[in-house]
């Protein structure tokens with residue numbers, strides 16, 4: 607594994623830090639010697655994800671809601687880097703309750719962004735989403751080519767990008783949007799109606815229940831191991847403004863794009879491994895890895911159900927822009943990540 611650049615001795619706010627991605631960020635940033643503040647309202651996240659960090663002298667937990675501007679102001683005070691993860695995920699949740707998803711994902715986002723402007727943070731790095739590509743059929747997905755969003759969730763994530771760009775232009779805040787592609791790994795919750803597919807399938811297989819794939823199993827995704835996402839957040843903070851300006855000019859020229867008029871940093875990059883795995887392949891990887899612990903799991907049959915509203919058939923990222931601008935260099939393929947994730951689930955949830 608290659609040695610990668612790390613953020614040290616910095617004051618970092620992680621919103622959504624009690625969730626899957628946020629708790630992994632808090633843990634890693636503390637290990638690297640940063641001061642970490644976490645803001646979370648524990649709506650989908652869990653205190654237990656942070657229990658092992660609560661007594662750490664450089665860790666502070668604020669239980670609060672990003673929809674409350676005062677809370678955002680207090681949370682950003684003295685902070686250098688904001689890693690904004692707090693949001694309500696899940697396409698089906700956003701179709702069932704678009705109002706709350708919009709309040710949190712857009713209203714809360716603007717609160718955090720404006721509070722970060724006022725606090726003069728060095729950089730505002732935020733969780734964007736591959737759902738922004740919507741119905742555009744091109745593969746691999748390049749950041750500047752997007753289609754129509756297919757769900758309220760996707761709209762909120764795209765609107766966030768627009769706000770970030772506008773705030774960079776209006777207030778000079780440096781922003782980096784990380785379009786995550788189907789992230790998986792330790793601490794991703796298998797519970798609840800809106801659980802992500804990998805932990806849900808793992809638990810079903812452990813219990814010898816048939817995982818139900820929506821559609822015929824040919825739909826494919828660029829499943830991304832959590833450690834690649836942690837690395838993306840690091841490089842998003844670390845790349846210097848001058849390095850970014852020079853690299854983005856070269857990137858735009860190479861792709862025949864209109865040069866960026868903004869003098870301030872405001873970028874969006876894909877965060878993925880750059881591969882593609884269909885759902886049948888995914889379940890087969892899980893079965894093979896779990897069968898090491900319980901051979902009977904290899905006999906569990908897959909079931910197929912109807913396609914889900916708002917789902918696109920295929921998704922795969924180009925990670926060229928992230929590589930060129932930030933030196934993003936993901937180290938874990940889907941196979942490697944799944945092996946580690948399955949071991950974690952077996953030890954922690956069995």
Ligand SMILES: NC(=O)c1ccc[n+]([C@@H]2O[C@H](COP(=O)([O-])OP(=O)(O)OC[C@H]3O[C@@H](n4cnc5c(N)ncnc54)[C@H](O)[C@@H]3O)[C@@H](O)[C@H]2O)c1
Nearest residue numbers: 622624625626627647649650651671672692693733786789
């Ligand atoms: N997991 C993925 O595959 C994926 C893919 C694309 C984008 N994302 C984005 O990454 C981010 C993190 O996702 P995750 O998978 O860790 O989800 P998660 O649900 O585990 O974490 C989100 C956290 O935000 C907190 N939160 C929600 N509403 C809040 C509010 N109003 N105020 C304060 N905290 C609030 C939750 O309690 C939770 O701890 C989200 O912005 C999500 O949209 C995730």
